[in-house]
Amino acid sequence: MLTRSISRIACTAGTLVMLGVASPKSSAQTSAADSSHPSVAPVPQPHYKLRFALGFVASILAHESGHVIASYAVGGHPSFGFNKWRPTIYSGIDSRIEPHKQFIFSSAGLNVQTLLDEALLDWPHARGSIAGPFERGLLAGGIGTVLFYISLGRSANVSDVTFMARTSSLSKTQISLIYGGIAALHVVRIHFKDRYAHFFTVPDGSGHLRVGMSLAPD
Numbered sequence: 001m002l003t004r005s006i007s008r009i010a011c012t013a014g015t016l017v018m019l020g021v022a023s024p025k026s027s028a029q030t031s032a033a034d035s036s037h038p039s040v041a042p043v044p045q046p047h048y049k050l051r052f053a054l055g056f057v058a059s060i061l062a063h064e065s066g067h068v069i070a071s072y073a074v075g076g077h078p079s080f081g082f083n084k085w086r087p088t089i090y091s092g093i094d095s096r097i098e099p100h101k102q103f104i105f106s107s108a109g110l111n112v113q114t115l116l117d118e119a120l121l122d123w124p125h126a127r128g129s130i131a132g133p134f135e136r137g138l139l140a141g142g143i144g145t146v147l148f149y150i151s152l153g154r155s156a157n158v159s160d161v162t163f164m165a166r167t168s169s170l171s172k173t174q175i176s177l178i179y180g181g182i183a184a185l186h187v188v189r190i191h192f193k194d195r196y197a198h199f200f201t202v203p204d205g206s207g208h209l210r211v212g213m214s215l216a217p218d
Contacts, residue, residue, distance in 0.1 A: 048133045049133075051132065051133040051134045051137065052133040052134070052136055052137040052140070053137060054134060054137060055133065055134035055135060055136065055137020055138040055139075055140070055141065056137040056138070056140055056141040056144070057137075057141070058134075058137070058138060058141070059113055059116065059137070059138045059139075059140075059141025059142050059145070060141055060145065062112050062113060062116055063109035063110070063112060063113050063141075063145060064089065064109065065112070066108040066109045066111060066112030066113075067089055067091075067105060067106075067108050067109045068089065069108070070104050070105045070108035071089075071091050071092055071093065071105050073104075074093065074098075074101040074104055074105065075101070076091055076092035076093045076101065076105065077092035078090060078091060078092050079092065083158060086158075088158065091105045091106075093105055095163070095166065095167050099166075099167035099168070100167070102163060102166075102167045103163075103164055103167040103168050105163075106160045106163035106164045106167065107160065107164055109145075109160060110145065110146065110149065110160060110179055113141070113142040113145055113146070114142065114146075114179070114182055114183075116138065116142060117138070117139055117142040117143070117186050118186070120135060120138060120139060121139075121186060121189050121190070121193070125195055128194075129195060130194075130195060130197065131195045131196050136196065136199060139186070139190065139196075139199075142183070142186070143183050143186060143187060146179050146180060146182075146183040147180075147183065149161050149176075149179065150176035150179060150180045154172060154176060155172070161175050161176060
């Protein structure tokens with residue numbers, strides 16, 4: 001019986017931390033001449049970091065749900081357990097007999113997250129609207145999971161990429177390029193959409209540009 005690990009929330013979050021978390025912009029100083037027209041401070045959104053984290057976790061849960069649903073869809077019986085102390089979903093599929101079913105199971109998680117991110121980016125939002133922290137967390141979770149699987153988690157024994165390579169004609173490199181390429185396109189689209197302003201970069205008070213994902217409202 002084949003297994004795959006679900007203990008990736010911390011690992012994926014660690015991948016995002018490697019990108020660097022951007023800090024919120026500092027308030028610009030005004031001169032005495034402009035004191036009669038003070039700048040309007042941005043209204044902070046309550047529980048911003050919590051809502052961002054909930055969106056991130058929701059993306060991970062969507063990933064895991066995709067695996068479970070895929071297993072049932074191809075006639076498997078998924079179960080939960082531990083593999084070397086790691087929480088694990090057992091697919092209930094013998095890849096030696098039915099490799100195509102195992103491939104469907106192993107690819108389902110990343111497929112669900114990719115489709116979710118694509119839907120968020122394609123949805124016809126109101127002109128001038130700004131994405132909230134939960135939506136940003138969803139996108140960050142999808143991109144972060146892909147980054148984890150094409151880097152740190154690429155060669156793990158229970159890695160989705162490892163099982164996809166074992167049960168198909170694709171290599172780990174080809175699989176990484178496919179999902180990494182889609183994630184890269186999502187990053188480009190996020191960068192050029194005003195709705196996701198300062199998602200990856202934000203200037204600090206000294207005028208320097210910080211790179212990362214902002215966890216605080218602008």
